[in-house]
Amino acid sequence: MPLPFVKMHAHGDDFIIVDRRGQDDPITAPIARRLGNRHTGIGFNQLAVVLDCEDAAARVKFWNADGTPLAACGSATRGVAERLMHETGSHSIVLRTDRGLLTCVRESGRRVSVNMGEPSLDWASVPLAGAMDTRTLAIAGDPAACSMGNPHCTYFVHDMAAVDVAVAGPALETHPLFPARTNVHFVQVLDRGQIRLRIWERGGGVPLGSGSCCCAAVVNGIRRGLLDATVQVLCDGGTLTVQWDGQGGVVLTGSVEPIMQGSAYLY
Incomplete structure (x- = not known):
């Protein structure tokens, strides 16, 4: 069975879109894992399945490359x-995800903004293994945590060059404090409106960027009093903009570009 797809990227954060409006949804964890393999499949950081929806333009479901589902993906959204x-x-659209109804707006060029919804800041919704202040976790390095529909842990560092993300990330992803594992960010604050961000992605390794990680890193920086309400986030693959007023939804803006389209085969 051929499965048509489109592959895109957002500053190097690559994803595929499978449009199944008017059709069944064939994607399962094993299929997502096989398609996500960069040697024997298509290869991607995330997979987005577009489905019919009664109260929005479409419903979107997300999968990681390791076959695990996730509730939020700023790039693929x-x-x-x-x-x-x-x-x-149109110049705006509303999509339904597990985060709820998300409003997206076309900006200049290929830039698109999405209101990713309010961050979850209490320990149980991250989730953490026990009650604590999520602004300063009781583990080495004093990171902060929040959820953007998926768990995030943010370390603030003085020198990004001194951090080996590929070594530090896996141990932190599976730390006992995070029963659902976690995305891990390393943030160097350049000034109140600009940060350098590197990421260990839950189930995905070291990506060039991640929309939800950009949002969570900025949220945690604002909660620490380190950042203003509008922040430029410098990822390995490019720069995105995150806006948060401390109470409402987090708005993510950045470019998206098509790479290819084709058909995969489901056995």
């Missing part, structure tokens, strides 16, 4: 929005 806005000729 913007990619789906860009394609559907192009399809309808």
Whole structure:
């Protein structure tokens, strides 16, 4: 069975979109894992399945490359929005994800903004293994934590060059404090409106960027009193903008670009 897909990226954070509106959803954990393999599959950081929805333009489900589901993906959400806005000729669209209804807006060029919803800041919703202040976790390095629909842990460092993300990330992802594992960020604050960010992604390794990680890193920086409400986030693959007023939804803005389209085979 051929499975049509489109592959896109957002500053190097690559994802595929499978449009199943009007059709069944064939994606399972084993299929997502096989398609995500960069040697024997298509290869991606995330997979987005676009489905029919009664109260939005579409419902979007997300999978990691290791076959685990996730509730939020800022890059793929913007990619789906860009394609559907192009399809309808509109400049805004509402998508339903496990985070709820997300409003997306076309900006200049190929830039798309998405309101990713309010961050979850209490320990149980991250989730953490026990009650504590999520602004300063009781583990080495004093990181902060929050959820953007998936768990995030943010370390603030003085010198990004001194951090080996590929070594530090895996141990922190599976730390006992995080029963659902966690994304791990390393943030160097350049000034109140700009940070350097590197990421260990839960189930995905070291990506060039991640929309939800950018959001969570900025949220945690603002909660620590280190950042202003609008922040430029310098990832390995490019720069995104995150805005948060400390109470409402987190708005993520950045470019999305098509790479290829084709068909995969489901056995």
